[in-house]
Each structure stands twice: as structure tokens, then as C-alpha cells.
Amino acid sequence: MTTFQAGQAEGANGEPVMVVSGDLDLASAEGFVESATAAAADVSVLHLDLGDVTFMDSTGLGALIKVRNLMIERGGSVALVNISSAVERVLELTGMSDVFHAG
Amino acid sequence: MTDDNAAPSGERPPAVASTWSPGGSLPQILDDIRQRMGSGTATVLLIDSTRVRLEAAATVGLERTTRAARSIPIGAGFAGRVAQTRQPVIIDEVTSANVLNSVLIKHGVRSLLGVPITVGSELLGVLHVGKFQPNGFDDDDALRLTELANELGVVLQRRFIDDSHIAALTLQRSLLPAAFRVPPGIEIAARYVPAEGDLGGDWYDAFQLPDGRLALVIGDVVGHGLESAIIMGRLRSALRSYALEHHDPADVLRHLDQKICHFEPGQFATVLLGFARAPYTQWTFSSAGHFPPIVATPERLPAPAELPVDPLLGVAPSTPRTSTTVAVPTGGLLCLYTDGLVERRPGANDDGHDLVAENIESLCKALDEPDDPESACIRALADVVGEHVAEDDIAVLVARLDVVRPDVDGDE
Numbered sequence: 001m002t003t004f005q006a007g008q009a010e011g012a013n014g015e016p017v018m019v020v021s022g023d024l025d026l027a028s029a030e031g032f033v034e035s036a037t038a039a040a041a042d043v044s045v046l047h048l049d050l051g052d053v054t055f056m057d058s059t060g061l062g063a064l065i066k067v068r069n070l071m072i073e074r075g076g077s078v079a080l081v082n083i084s085s086a087v088e089r090v091l092e093l094t095g096m097s098d099v100f101h102a103g
Numbered sequence: 104m105t106d107d108n109a110a111p112s113g114e115r116p117p118a119v120a121s122t123w124s125p126g127g128s129l130p131q132i133l134d135d136i137r138q139r140m141g142s143g144t145a146t147v148l149l150i151d152s153t154r155v156r157l158e159a160a161a162t163v164g165l166e167r168t169t170r171a172a173r174s175i176p177i178g179a180g181f182a183g184r185v186a187q188t189r190q191p192v193i194i195d196e197v198t199s200a201n202v203l204n205s206v207l208i209k210h211g212v213r214s215l216l217g218v219p220i221t222v223g224s225e226l227l228g229v230l231h232v233g234k235f236q237p238n239g240f241d242d243d244d245a246l247r248l249t250e251l252a253n254e255l256g257v258v259l260q261r262r263f264i265d266d267s268h269i270a271a272l273t274l275q276r277s278l279l280p281a282a283f284r285v286p287p288g289i290e291i292a293a294r295y296v297p298a299e300g301d302l303g304g305d306w307y308d309a310f311q312l313p314d315g316r317l318a319l320v321i322g323d324v325v326g327h328g329l330e331s332a333i334i335m336g337r338l339r340s341a342l343r344s345y346a347l348e349h350h351d352p353a354d355v356l357r358h359l360d361q362k363i364c365h366f367e368p369g370q371f372a373t374v375l376l377g378f379a380r381a382p383y384t385q386w387t388f389s390s391a392g393h394f395p396p397i398v399a400t401p402e403r404l405p406a407p408a409e410l411p412v413d414p415l416l417g418v419a420p421s422t423p424r425t426s427t428t429v430a431v432p433t434g435g436l437l438c439l440y441t442d443g444l445v446e447r448r449p450g451a452n453d454d455g456h457d458l459v460a461e462n463i464e465s466l467c468k469a470l471d472e473p474d475d476p477e478s479a480c481i482r483a484l485a486d487v488v489g490e491h492v493a494e495d496d497i498a499v500l501v502a503r504l505d506v507v508r509p510d511v512d513g514d515e
Binding site: 023025026054055057058059061062065066068069086089092093094095096098099 | 323325326327369371373390391392393394411412413414415417418419442446448449457459495
């Protein structure tokens with residue numbers, strides 16, 4: 001089990017990127033939504049770096065979709081700038097790859 | 104102050120000075136029973152809400168049994184016989200003919216003693232102990248275990264009343280049929296295993312429609328706890344309704360998606376739905392974010408069906424959905440399952456391993472036996488989950504197409 005952490009970094013074009021690492025699961029999903037909502041307050045596109053997410057279960061996926069829907073409701077979007085193989089696999093298995101890559 | 108909860112006189116539970124502390128866990132109690140009986144294993148099976156099946160509730164000395172033998176029809180097998188006759192049953196030499204649970208045999212249990220757990224006239228379940236030698240039990244042992252089962256009954260009855268977790272489980276079980284009414288030509292079995300310490304929103308369903316179509320369903324509401332179980336119940340019945348009206352599984356899932364997005368915003372679910380007509384060799388499946396079914400044929404190794412996976416339900420009501428035909432030959436098998444069966448949180452030594460792919464592979468191997476769906480379910484759980492702690496709940500459904508005999512004579 002790897003501890004969930006969320007932090008901020010700067011993207012290639014100076015945009016803020018929320019960097020998530022560890023297990024995105026039942027235990028961390030709520031914290032993730034809170035952090036993401038706070039990070040999304042001032043931006044129209046929420047950049048998420050999920051490159052160091054070691055494990056994502058269905059609750060973690062649900063949290064990710066919640067954040068996406070929240071941004072879309074506001075006329076914004078979520079951009080995944082980096083995803084780990086663990087995240088990629090779950091997105092593929094659940095038919096969500098296109099949804100997130102298009103967003 | 105009067106005691107409103109007292110049973111009418113004469114039906115009062117026997118006033119046994121309880122041997123076990125009220126808060127003691129079932130495995131602790133079983134361990135104590137095992138020591139008192141000098142046995143290698145001890146297991147409790149409880150009668151389920153349908154009153155026709157027994158479910159393994161706890162076991163000691165045989166870690167895989169709980170999951171592997173989730174459900175046994177009353178009357179069948181060793182524990183089923185104890186429940187039916189409500190009499191102690193001693194098996195001097197365990198064989199596959201007198202014991203249904205192959206895991207008992209695999210672990211080297213050679214003799215068994217089982218007694219009913221009753222309170223008053225009510226059957227709560229079955230308590231059994233096993234030894235790794237043949238001829239391990241006699242009539243005195245049966246008397247001693249019966250006394251212990253009576254005490255256990257009092258403890259369990261109190262617990263049934265108190266435990267809201269069991270209430271929630273009962274809700275879930277009441278929505279998951281233990282036995283299916285299916286037409287001739289196909290046999291179906293399913294298992295639901297709740298996560299350790301929690302329940303989730305997994306479900307399975309199999310039903311026939313007035314126009315003759317047979318539907319197979321498996322789904323997983325994202326999240327845990329009572330709320331997920333309630334959402335599951337709503338989706339299950341909504342899906343049944345849409346299935347009455349729509350022939351294409353993609354249409355059914357499109358309507359179900361609209362229903363979730365509108366009435367249950369913030370909820371997500373994966374669902375796999377298939378329809379077929381007799382002789383059930385041509386299935387039409389649609390997947391909303393769910394693992395494709397595994398198809399086994401008599402000729403080649405079982406493998407996941409080639410099936411495009413559309414997004415899970417609850418993301419967007421306008422999500423386009425597709426249906427795909429999946430052929431299953433007579434004598435073949437379909438297995439639908441939820442991610443709890445194959446998903447594992449990677450451990451410290453699992454770097455780089457695709458645990459899901461490995462587990463799907465071992466599931467395929469477990470299904471590569473020409474036996475009945477009940478045994479296939481048991482083997483799938485025993486081989487794929489094994490002694491792993493069930494972190495997520497698991498639903499698995501297996502359908503086998505009978506080998507149809509030609510309906511003309513001279514079929515040699």
C-alpha cells in the first residue's frame with residue numbers, strides 16, 4: 001500500500017499541475033476530490049499528473065470522474081498530463097480512455 | 104419495568120451459561136470449539152435469506168473454505184444433509200461422493216462431524232468439525248458438538264438481532280437470487296462474496312423475458328456500504344424494466360445510463376448485459392465499463408470475448424453504446440465476473456506485474472473443466488482468490504450450455 005499524496009507543480013507552459021501519487025482508493029478518494037476542487041478554483045482546465053499513482057480502484061475512478069464532471073459543469077475540463085500504467089489500465093477497462101483523453 | 108422482549112414462556116431460549124464472551128468473534132469461538140473437540144477444522148454455515156441455501160460464515164483451520172464454498176443447497180452435500188435432517192452426521196471417510204466442497208478434500212480433511220445449529224424450532228445453520236485422519240468422530244463427539252452448537256445458537260441469535268451489518272448483507276442477499284429459474288438447455292450458478300468487513304454494490308442477475316430471451320447481467324456500483332447496495336437494487340430493477348422494452352442490450356444500457364445520470368447523479372456503475380434466445384449459442388453483449396465475459400468452448404482454452412468496452416454508467420447520459428455478438432457453442436460456458444475477482448492491490452514485490460492479467464489467466468484455467476456451473480464458480484473463487492483477503496466484493500456468474508441431444512432417434 002502506498003500513501004496517497006497530492007501536491008502542486010508547474011507545467012511546461014507555466015500552468016499549475018496537480019500532482020497525485022500513491023494509491024487512489026476508498027481511503028483517499030474523498031481527500032483527492034477535496035484537493036482537486038481546491039486546485040480547480042481558479043482554472044478552467046485542471047491539469048492532473050497521475051504518473052505516480054500506484055493503484056486505482058473503482059472508488060478512485062469514481063472520484064476522478066466526479067472531478068471531471070465538476071469541471072465540465074463549470075464549462076471547464078480536466079486534462080491528464082501524465083498517467084501511470086495502473087491508471088491507464090483502469091481507464092481502458094472501464095471504457096474511459098477516450099472520455100479523459102478527449103477532455 | 105417489564106421486559107417487552109422476553110419470549111413467551113415455554114419458548115424462551117435455553118438458559119445456557121454462555122461459554123463465550125458476547126463480543127467474541129466467530130473465528131475465536133470456532134477456535135475454542137476446535138480445541139474442545141480436538142479437531143483440525145471448525146466451520147459455521149448459516150442459512151441464507153432464501154431459507155434454502157447455506158452460506159459459509161466462518162472457518163478455522165481451513166482458510167480457503169469460507170470463500171470457496173459460499174453457498175450450498177440444503178439437502179445437498181454434507182452440510183446440506185445436516186441441515187435437512189437436523190441430525191448429527193458423521194463421515195468416517197471423506198470422498199467427493201459425500202462432500203460437495205472440494206476444498207475440504209484438497210486440504211486433506213478425512214473425517215467430518217456436523218450438527219445443526221438450532222434455537223427453539225428455528226434452524227440457524229450448521230456447525231461442523233473435521234480431522235485429518237479417517238474415523239475421527241463417534242457418537243459421544245456428536246453429543247458434545249450438539250451441546251456446543253446449542254450455545255453457539257444463542258450467541259448467533261443475539262448477534263442477528265444486533266448486527267446491522269448482517270441486516271445490510273441480508274438486503275443485498277435478498278436481491279441476489281441464490282437459485283435461478285432458467286429454461287432447459289442452460290444451467291446457471293452464481294456467487295456473491297462480500298468484501299472483508301464491508302459490503303459493496305456488486306450484483307448479478309439472470310432472467311427470462313416474456314418473448315423468450317434470456318438475460319445475463321453482472322454489475323458493480325462504485326463505492327461501498329449500504330448506500331451502494333441500495334443503488335444496486337434500484338439499477339437491478341430498472342435494468343429488468345428496460346429489458347422488457349428493448350431488445351438491444353446497448354439500448355437497455357443507454358436508458359439505464361440516462362436513469363443514473365438524472366436520478367442518481369454522482370453514482371457510477373459498470374454493467375455487462377447479454378441477451379440470447381434458445382438454444383443460447385448466439386449472445387448479444389453490451390459492456391458499460393465492465394470486463395468482457397469469458398467464453399469457454401469444448402475445443403479451446405477459455406478466453407475473454409472480443410468485446411468493445413463503452414464508458415461506465417453515470418458519466419454522461421448521451422454516451423454512445425455498442426452491442427456485439429458473442430458465439431458460444433453447445434457444451435460451452437460463459438463466465439461474467441466483477442473486478443473484485445481479479446483486481447489486487449500491488450504488494451511490495453509485485454513491481455511491474457500485471458496482476459489483473461495474471462488473475463484473468465488463472466480464471467480462464469479454472470474454467471477449463473467440463474463440469475457444472477456450481478463447481479466452476481467454486482473453483483474460480485478458490486483458484487483465483489484463494490487465501491487473498493477480499494478487499495473488494497466479488498460477484499461471479501457461470502452459465503453452461505447443455506450439450507443438446509439431436510431430437511431425432513438414431514443419434515449414435
